[in-house]
Amino acid sequence: MKKEKTKTTTPEPIAEADRVPLKEKLAYGIGGLMDGGGVSMMSCVMLAYMTKNGIAMTIASTIMMIAKFWDAITDPFMGFISDNTRGKWGRRKPYMFFGGISLFLCIFLVFLPVREWGVSVGGFTAYIIIMYLLWNTCSTVTQVPYCSMASDITPSFRERNNANTVKLIFTAIASGLGYVLPLVFIEALTNPDGTGFLFVPQLDSTQFWLCMSLVFGTLFGGGLVICGIFVKERIKPKTPKKHFNLKQFANSYAVPYKNRSYRWHIVMYVTAFICMDIISALAVYYATDVWHGYELFGMKMSSLFIIAPMMVAAVVMFPLARVMMDKKSKQFAFRMGLPFYIAGGIMLAAMDPSWAPPVLVPIVALIMGLGFGGAQMMPWIIFPDTVDVAEMATGQRPTGTYSGMMTLARKVGGGLGVGMVGWVIGALGYVSNTSNDPADYVAQSDTVLLTVRLTLGISVAVFITIALIASFRYKITSAKLTRIRYFIEARKSGKTLTDEESAEREALIAELYGKVDPEDVVDPSVKLDEEGNVIEEEVETDVAEGVEGSLERIAETDEEIAQTDVDTTENEDKTSIDDVEG
DSSP, X not given: XXXXXXXXXXOOOOOGGXXXXXXXXXXXXXXXXXXXXXXXXXXXXXXXXXXXXXXXXXXXXXXXXXXXXXXXXXXXXXXXXXXTOOXXXXXXXXXXXXXXXXXXXXXXXXXXXXXXXXXXXXXHHHHHHHHHHHHHHHHHHHHHHHHHGGGTSOSOHHHHHHHHHHHHHHHHHHHHHHHHHHXXXXXXXXXXXXXXXXXXXXXXXXXXXXXXXXXXXXXXXXXXXXXXXXXXXXXXXXXXOOOOOHHHHHHTTTGGXXXXXXXXHHHHHHHHHHHHHHHHHHHHHIIIIITTTOEETTXXXXXXHHHHHHHHHHHHTHHHHHHHHHHTOHHHHHXXXXXXXXXXXXXXXXXXXXXXXXXXXXXXXXHHHHHHHHHHHSHHHHHHHHHHHHHHHHSOOOHHHHHHHHHHHHHHHHHHHHHHHHHHHHHTTOOOOOSSOTTOOOOOOHHHHHHHHXXXXXXXXXXXXXXXXXXXXXXXXXXXXXXXXXXXXXXXXXOOOOHHHHHHHHHHHHHHTXXXXXXXXXXXXXXXXXXXXBOXXXXXXXXXXXXXXXXXXXXXXXXXXXXXXXXXXXXXXXOXXXXXXX
């Protein structure tokens, strides 16, 4: 059979009121610096920062996990608060503006050098628990509204895509900075030679605190403040505020996972980024403990020789991933390099300093980065397609709920991954630095060194294999997406489907969504706002308004009416009481 040629469609016209100026797109992208770099920064530096300041590995890992479970409560709750905010500033911007200021202050508190002031390890542990939970709360207050703002910035799909492309560039830059700069700072803090690292001189705890706070506080907090000031919310909520309902709140955790495509997409996303978080957390221990005493390019072995090549290679792969996405599919672009990722992880684990030259470390990391590029780029490009499937199946477009659960899954997954790694290494004898000087080196046993290597290799092999399998189970293609959008538009326009089209729609729902809960389906006659929420206050026609108004007035006058016969037409504005005969 000959393949039918795809008809070219005229690009969606953009109304002047819906157009987003370039400076506003840039402000929106700058707001994404926290979105791209916040989790990266904490996952790569926090575990090492705690253990270098005396907290036991198992306790440090537990602190990180507690913070992520705290997110599991606060993220959906913040989504509810933001969705029900009404004001002249909008429902997202106030939280980004004031939350950005809070983040700037909070990061100063997290890395405050209290150990240098003579605070005991126990006191520092209690302090870091409170401050880390505070940081995660401030992060939630800003990030949930920011991620939801993607659907509020403009009703034009083209302008949304353009704005999100700008955001993707900024988040990629922030992700690289979030992984690399903290490692440079912590290497300069913990270097026992007292010579600093790269372009950063030797840091004491106070200088490390100032570097982390000023650099990342300005980038993350300042970016959100700029976004809150300059970005407009062009889509206003049309529904009234909702009262908090505990049952509905609990149900919001489960709703996205009824969507089969969304489930596989989350597996792809979370496993790939759990792996990156584990590598980032282990990189410091792999470089400074496993390769302790070795030099490369005239410098002592550093975690930067692992993370930097990975991030550079990943960014280099972005254009190829984009081409493969158009030529093949999004899931192909996601998985095309994963075998290299697995091979690189196994090689890092297998390399023993007794026989492997140090130069192999950045080379292998570069290979891993080539494999990670597509996996880093694709998840947020795939995400809207899963929401399209939900809209086709249920008539609702739950973008906010889906993005909130995706962000939450990323946080909890990363916390669990890093936490489990810390527990394993700690249980096998890792010794933390209990002195007041983070630069003091504590030698680790051969068992711990082998555990670091094996944990890195096994984690990469297991999690990336799961991501690879999930990408084959994700079934949305460009051709199917075209039909999905056809059925969505048909519903919106009130078009009646043929029997053949109805059967095709049901087949797509069964394959891509799964079993549909009747309670989740919105009747086609019900009007929805841009986010898929039911508009309860509006009434469709003047006739309905007239009948409703008449019945209300009849009730007010307490007239007993045995039978009501209202005869109205579309040209009549309202039916008066005198026109109703009882």
